[in-house]
Amino acid sequence: AQSVTQLGSHVSVSEGALVLLRCNYSSSVPPYLFWYVQYPNQGLQLLLKYTTGATLVKGINGFEAEFKKSETSFHLTKPSAHMSDAAEYFCAVSKYSSASKIIFGSGTRLSIRP
Amino acid sequence: EAGVAQSPRYKIIEKRQSVAFWCNPISGHATLYWYQQILGQGPKLLIQFQNNGVVDDSQLPKDRFSAERLKGVDSTLKIQPAKLEDSAVYLCASSFNYRDRSSPLHFGNGTRLTVT
Numbered sequence: 001a002q003s004v005t006q007l008g009s010h011v012s013v014s015e016g017a018l019v020l021l022r023c024n025y026s027s028s029v030p031p032y033l034f035w036y037v038q039y040p041n042q043g044l045q046l047l048l049k050y051t052t053g054a055t056l057v058k059g060i061n062g063f064e065a066e067f068k069k070s071e072t073s074f075h076l077t078k079p080s081a082h083m084s085d086a087a088e089y090f091c092a093v094s095k096y097s098s099a100s101k102i103i104f105g106s107g108t109r110l111s112i113r114p
Numbered sequence: 115e116a117g118v119a120q121s122p123r124y125k126i127i128e129k130r131q132s133v134a135f136w137c138n139p140i141s142g143h144a145t146l147y148w149y150q151q152i153l154g155q156g157p158k159l160l161i162q163f164q165n166n167g168v169v170d171d172s173q174l175p176k177d178r179f180s181a182e183r184l185k186g187v188d189s190t191l192k193i194q195p196a197k198l199e200d201s202a203v204y205l206c207a208s209s210f211n212y213r214d215r216s217s218p219l220h221f222g223n224g225t226r227l228t229v230t
Binding site for chain 1: 159
């Protein structure tokens, strides 16, 4: 069965510091992986996705994630945090079956300290 | 392109009452999803439509929840009767075609339901 685990329900970093949000997945087939961001009182917005090919994926707002098969990980990073990055971040995996659907992790709330 | 539209944005009801949510997906998107997001958790899929047919409703509490997408465009999710544990944000999403695993979801802003 496909699933994702996000380590750390809350991460706090200083403005300008590195952002690292962790995601590990389990999948019996090559996974399709996604990161979504949710700002307060809004729906989820796609940040980036990995399907096949290059393992380092660049997304919007300066975020990127690296697919590491050996570690079953898909961590999200940003070199320098900005106040506007404060939000909830969700890692997700596309479940491979006749009815493909996306399974979300429990989320990580990112806070930015001035 | 216009995004996924949902209404209402907020709803407060008493337990045992009924409530309905409406969703209009992005034009041309064949697949429509309803997710339930309880505070502090990730979205949980309730039901998935392809055009006007149900693809997956395995996690929909069918004794109280129902959903339809009669003309393959708009969709309505209903809860009757509501319970306290139904308090959550109900998110509607759409994608071009669920058979394409790489096809991302496009979400509406959700309806926040409070059951008292």
